[in-house]
Amino acid sequence: MNSMFDQHLPRNEANFAPITPLSFIQRAAEVYPARLAMVHGPLRRTWAEAYERCRRLASALTRHGIGRGDTVAVMLPNTPTMVEAHFGVPMAGAVLNSLNTRLDAQTLAFMLDHGEARVLIVDPEFTGVVGKALALRQRKDPILVVDAEDEVWTGRQDRIGSTTYEALLAGGDSTFDWQLPGDEWDAIALNYTSGTTGNPKGVVYHHRGAAINAVSNILEWDMPKHPVYLWALPMFHCNGWCFPWTVAARAGVNVCLRKVEAQAMADAIREHGVTHYCGAPIVHSLLVNAPEELKRGLPRGVKAMVAGAAPPASMIEGMERLGFDLTHVYGLTEVYGPATACAKHEDWDRLEIDERARLNARQGVRYHLQRDAQVLDPQTMKPVPWDGETMGEIMFRGNITMKGYLKNEKATQEAFAGGWFRTGDLAVQHPDGYIKIKDRSKDIIISGGENISSIEVEDVLYRHPDVLAAAVVAKPDPKWGETPCAFIELKAGAQVTPEEIVAHCKKYLAGFKVPRAVEFGELPKTSTGKLQKFELRKRAGSTTAIEV
Incomplete structure (x- = not known):
């Protein structure tokens, strides 16, 4: 039954518009047309120029028959082309599929097929693996392959496309009248996702969630107008945690980096006056552990965001010595990247470093515009006591949550069972409401910010003819946060070296998934024959496993 406030008060174009991050770049170009938007080597582009190129891209895609619901895949590093794709592709009504540049050809082929990509924009650095992926596709429908140019790239310039990115844009209209999405959904x-079991799952984002998380990033960081943002976080990872849209909303500067190295980061921070950057623990450690002469002259007050593993005391201390302000966030692909933050309090500054590290290591509280984040009992769906001891599962609900998994109704229903998104991460909630992860129910290893499935690595180990049983767990690593550690029980009489095991894994796995430590011996099992991974985790923490 309608109330009096609904009668004769219809929703219309004058009082309602779908929320979308595409409006952010339009405003940046209108209000700050001459302000710097892109920095990449010698390249400089203003927001007016960036917006014009995005409109050209949208127009060109439309002229090639790309429209609402079509998939445009990109295999790109952190270049201006990647930033433009985050606006130009959805301006055409299409869906952007940013491929992980670290993946193998077989996995990429699956993604191209499953996502039904109609266009693929590829950087010259990745033409080799992409060429193999295209050959492995099962679908026979054609893909328009576009070669992206980049003068900063000094390697081979092999081309596999039928056109180049600049040629594609030249065929587009810089005044293209792109439309808002018909629905913010x-x-x-x-x-x-990284594919914890079987093939990776395709997580679908909507315009509303992308815009809302982009704004939440601003609120969480108190981000002022015109920040200078360093792209140390891969834009293929949860769309760069929505920061391509965040930077546009603040009319900031995108400082692009093809490759994340300590020297390149330090030089960029000094030269361009970087104010903000995000990254996995390894990215921050690059600067913390760099030689003193490399760090000389770095500006103080740079805001850094870390996720992937809790920052240890040594990292917090190292960042403080640099004068950087570190914020710890937590999230998953399914919640657009960061969806909780360990919001700091002034009285924490008076505590000893170890206590501050303990407080900052927690996953924290919900992002500003996320409706809720709690630790619930997965059976009863009731909140666990806030005692810092009772375990439950981290769950989210609100606008910063995926639409669901593409072509996977069963997995979507399971993920949303009970009216919450179930992360699978086991945690406690402290008396102040801050969440702290205790374990990962799916045995995910987070290495350098990348998720690695222990099951996937174990499957490869079992392919070795001399392996009787195998288990893979996370081994703490000062550089990567965690790395895979393999415990292997060999068949009777078998003689295998750790180096041979690693060489075997390299045939089937991306480099970051290959075990960094291998130990042979009988695996601990329960009376029913189930492997006791908790025992192996203890051993991995102080293992004598041979580092390879």
């Missing part, structure tokens, strides 16, 4: 991006 329309898909804007497709991101694949």
Whole structure:
């Protein structure tokens, strides 16, 4: 029954518009047309120029028959082309699928097929693996392959496309009248998980969630107008945690980096006056552990965001010596990247470093515009006591949550069972409401910010003819946060070296998934024959496993 406040008060174009991050770049170009938007080597582009190129891209895609619901895949590092794709692709009504540049050809082929990509924009650095992936596709429908140019790239310039990116843009209209999405629930991006069991799952984002998380980033960081943002976080990872849209909303500067190295980061921070950057623990450690002469002259007050593993005391201390302000966030692909933050309090500054590290290591509280984040009992769906001891599962609900998994109704229903998104991460909630992860129910290893499935690595180990049983767990690593550690029980009489095991794994796995430590021996099992991974985790923490 309608109330009096609904009668004769219809929703119309004058009082309602779909929320979308595409409006952010339009405003930046209108209000700050001459302000710097892109920095990449010698390249400089203003917001007016960036917006014009995004409109050209949208127009060109439309002229090639790309429209609402079509998938445009990109295999790109952190270049201006990647930033433009985050606007130009959805301006055409299409869905952006940013492919992980670290993946193998077989996995990429699956993603191209599953996402039904109609266009693929590829950087020259990745033409080799992409060429193999295209050959492995099962679908026979054609893909328009576009070669992206980049003068900063000094390697081979092999081309596999039928056109180049600049030629594609030249065929587009810089005044293209792109339209708002018909519904803010329309898909804007497709991101694949690391595939904990079987094939990766395709996570679908909507315009509303992308815009809302982009604004939440601003609120969480108190981000002022015109920040200078360093792209140390891969934009293929949860769409760069929505920061391509965040930077546009603040009319900031995108400082692009093809490769994340300590020297390149330090030089960029000094030269361009970087104010903000995000990254996995390894990215921050690059600066913390760099030679003193490399760090000389770094500006103080740079805001850094870390996720992937809790920052240890040594990292917090190292960042403080640099004068950097570190914020710890937590999230998953399914919640657009960061969806909780360990919000700091002034009285924490008076505590000893170890106590501050303990407080900052928690996953924290919900992002500003996320409706809720709690630790619930997965059976009863009731909140666990806030005692810092009772375990439950981290669950989210609100606008910063995926639409669901592409073509996987069963997995979607399971993920949303009970009216919450179930992360699978086991945690406690402290008396102040801050969440702290205790374990990962799916045995995920987070290495350098990348998720690695222990099951996937174990499957490869079992392919070795001399392996009787195998188990893979996370081994603490000062550089990567965690790395895979393999415990292997060999068949009777078998003689295998750790180096041979690693060489075997390299045939089937991306480099970051290959075990960094191998130990042979009988695996601990329960009376029913189930492997006791908790025992192996203890051993991995102080293991004598041979580092390879």
